[in-house]
Each structure stands twice: as C-alpha cells, then as structure tokens.
C-alpha cells in the first residue's frame with residue numbers, strides 16, 4: 001500500500017522549473033494560494049535534497065491561513081544525509097522525515113536524528129517504493145511531491161505518481177542546463193512515454209494550471 005501522490009510544480013512556457021543559476025520564483029500570487037491549499041490538504045510534502053540545498057524551503061502552509069497542526073509532514077529524499085543541520089526544513093514548524101540510503105555517513109545521520117525522523121532504505125539511492133510503503137504505514141494517505149526534476153523523474157518512472165498538476169507561467173528562460181519539470185536519464189523511446197489524461201484546466205491570474213491523471 002502507498003499514498004496517493006500528486007506531483008505539483010510551476011514551470012515556464014519552455015518547461016523550466018528553475019533557471020540555470022537556480023532562480024525559481026515562477027508561480028504568481030494566485031497560484032501560490034492554490035499550492036498552499038494543496039499543502040494544507042496533504043498529509044506529507046516531499047522534495048529531493050537538491051531542492052533543499054538550492055531553495056532552503058520551509059515546506060509549510062504559510063501563504064494562507066492555517067494552524068500549525070495543518071502543516072504536512074515534510075519528507076526529504078537525501079541518500080547521503082546532506083541536509084544542512086540549520087536548514088529551514090529542520091525547524092520546529094512541522095515534523096520532518098529525512099529518507100537516507102545505506103550510503104549515508106553515520107555521523108551525519110546522528111546529527112539529523114536530533115531534529116528529524118530518519119528512514120534508511122536502499123543501497124546507493126533511497127528506495128522510493130519502500131519509502132512510500134513506510135509513509136503509508138505511518139498514516140500518510142495523500143502526498144504532495146514538490147520536485148525537483150530528478151526526483152520527479154524517479155517517482156514518475158517508478159509508477160509512484162497518480163496526478164500531475166502544473167502551473168505554466170507566461171515566461172521563457174531557455175538554458176540547456178536549466179532544470180525542466182522532469183529530467184533524470186530520460187525514457188529513450190516515445191512508445192514508452194508515461195501517458196496522462198487531462199482532467200482540468202483553468203487560469204489563475206496570468207498563469208495557466210493543468211491537472212492530469214497518470215494513466216496506468
């Protein structure tokens with residue numbers, strides 16, 4: 001058993017979720033309200049370690065009214081326990097789980113255990129299927145996946161994503177090194193592409209929001 005997983009992201013018209021220097025303020029004010037409503041509805045919110053290193057996010061509900069109890073559990077996928085001990089994701093605003101692999105140095109894991117729950121799974125990288133099962137066992141039924149593009153790729157190609165919601169902002173930045181919605185190794189043959197069904201589309205301010213169901 002695993003949680004229902006919703007991948008949510010904001011991208012430019014050319015599919016970038018950050019510039020090549022890591023600048024990533026893409027969503028307009030109205031879309032951020034939608035994002036924080038989705039955070040409030042979710043039991044957990046998950047990001048990859050590079051997103052923590054690039055953005056130092058809080059991953060709480062802070063753009064709309066919410067009580068502290070409405071913050072989702074924060075989950076960081078961090079094979080080698082690189083989450084900086086003073087990062088905001090480890091503050092006391094919400095509980096945090098750091099998922100590491102067996103490659104994580106014990107010294108860094110011990111430091112993280114002072115402010116987070118640590119789940120160890122996988123040899124080189126975090127085993128995402130096992131992590132999803134463990135989160136479900138802990139009561140997580142709805143999980144919001146907030147990137148970045150490498151984790152998005154692993155989750156989607158492992159068949160662990162049920163819905164994709166994207167905000168497309170009317171901006172173009174280009175850049176071969178700029179992260180897109182989904183990067184990773186890439187599927188080689190179009191016949192093997194992950195297929196989606198468009199469920200809903202609407203504008204929010206200047207942005208366009210598309211909501212898809214992932215076909216099984």
Ligand SMILES: NC(=O)C1=CN([C@@H]2O[C@H](COP(=O)(O)OP(=O)(O)OC[C@H]3O[C@@H](n4cnc5c(N)ncnc54)[C@H](O)[C@@H]3O)[C@@H](O)[C@H]2O)C=CC1
Nearest residue numbers: 009010017018024048050051125126147148149150151154
């Ligand atoms: N516009 C938006 O909506 C968002 C933009 N971003 C941007 O995305 C960028 C970061 O994206 P990425 O560099 O792709 O990194 P990422 O945030 O996806 O982290 C990937 C890292 O997670 C670790 N990991 C451990 N086990 C893994 C597994 N099984 N599968 C995949 N990764 C695993 C690895 O160290 C891997 O390099 C940042 O610039 C951030 O600003 C991030 C979230 C949302």
Ligand SMILES: Nc1nc(O)c(N)c(N[C@@H]2O[C@H](COP(=O)(O)O)[C@@H](O)[C@H]2O)n1
Nearest residue numbers: 010024025026027055057058059060146
């Ligand atoms: N939906 C959305 N729109 C954008 O424009 C974004 N840059 C992001 N980024 C994600 O939100 C995190 C920041 O969260 P806090 O406000 O610090 O809680 C960032 O790390 C990305 O995961 N998302």
